[in-house]
Amino acid sequence: MVKQQQSSSHAGLFETVASQAALLGSPARLKILLLLAQSPRSVEALALETRESVANTSQHLKKLREGELVNVERSGVSRIYRLADERVALVVETLFDLAELRSTAYREASRLLVGQEELSPLSVEQMRREIQEDRAVLIDVRDTVESCETPVSGAVSIPLGELEAELIKLSRTKTYFVVCRGRACGQATQGVRLLRKKGLQAYRVKESPAALRLKARSLLASKPRKDTT
């Protein structure tokens, strides 16, 4: 038995937050947001990459638009959607963090897709130091479109498809960190396996480019260092 207490929310504060949070409660929309976090895309492109119908994708985008999470602009015959704010990507990332922390179902699914042994044992700060001191190289295996639109500072762009051909140029004395779209993307794992098959020391970076950008910024804020790249 507890004494009653004014809930102090006459207005729809919780309702507005919930309606935006509910937008993140659909796999289809999470996929869309993850893709938009890499680079702007047309409806058709999103539909193709999420394997959903165009109409369905358009409807999801409509909701995301109404929820002020994405913006549209016309470009010729198509409409290009983009995240309304980089911080939207970070919130999505936070949800993946949460699932990793607190959902056994997620961890099982993740084990199947991404593997564990490829993960980098180093923190982002440690990796960054290794890279800055030339003992390691950070490879971004995403499409060039994506790595141009949302570049990872200090990373070399080698799309996964070209990685095998580039292997010959890689130094055997360095450590390789591989980054892709983030947790829910298997590309980095594939890249790591490719590198390891050639005897190179390679690890997967768990964080998404957006999260890396944020961390880089806060690292710079707390202890400024000279920028490589």
Added chain:
Amino acid sequence: MVKQQQSSSHAGLFETVASQAALLGSPARLKILLLLAQSPRSVEALALETRESVANTSQHLKKLREGELVNVERSGVSRIYRLADERVALVVETLFDLAELRSTAYREASRLLVGQEELSPLSVEQMRREIQEDRAVLIDVRDTVESCETPVSGAVSIPLGELEAELIKLSRTKTYFVVCRGRACGQATQGVRLLRKKGLQAYRVKESPAALRLKARSLLASKPRKDTT
């Protein structure tokens, strides 16, 4: 037209994240989580404070339990629910951040409930410095149960109901920062208005106790200072 690209999610990675995110897409559950972020509570207490039926509250809690966001333990005749992890509170806080950033509806609702002019113009770090150097006092106006369970480091606990009686003891030369449950809670605003009516310089702290704890920790990590309190 974009070249097709393996979506690389055979397993239900997005589905698992979405199912957890969907839990946060309901106002009733957000209220529950906000309350649990302050202190553990029984089903009945939660039902009373959220003004929902007990059965309904129980069902929401069941979902939250299945989603591994809360834990239960028996205590005599009632069952006490608590957040499974402090980081769950931070994710909820993040969603409120997002709404504040990106939902005009939220900002309107917030203006009605919480007011703007009471907000502290200082960052958390600045406030903490003021407090450590004795120019300011941080007042936690939550119930003593809550302020004991999730204390705010450096804060004095004066429940809102007792604030008026305590006014006489407050120094006129100091600045007062008032903290409550966070963004969606009007108590701090009421406290600030009370203090200002007496001519004291007072501001509302937007962050929740959980967020303050996190920030305090990372501040300590980056530039260690001696701990007051």
Added chain:
DNA sequence: TGCATATTCAAGCGTTCTATTGAACAGTTG
């Protein structure tokens, strides 16, 4: 043992959500 209390369960009802289908609506290009 039996009653009171706190919580959960089961069923039901109205609403909302997702994905599908087919049509409508621009802009673009010949």
Added chain:
DNA sequence: CAACTGTTCAATAGAACGCTTGAATATGCA
């Protein structure tokens, strides 16, 4: 102007959701 393309809209069926009601379960206490 007409054909085409990319996108949105409208209508729909099926599932899921949120809340209510009433009953069932389990613990504490006389």
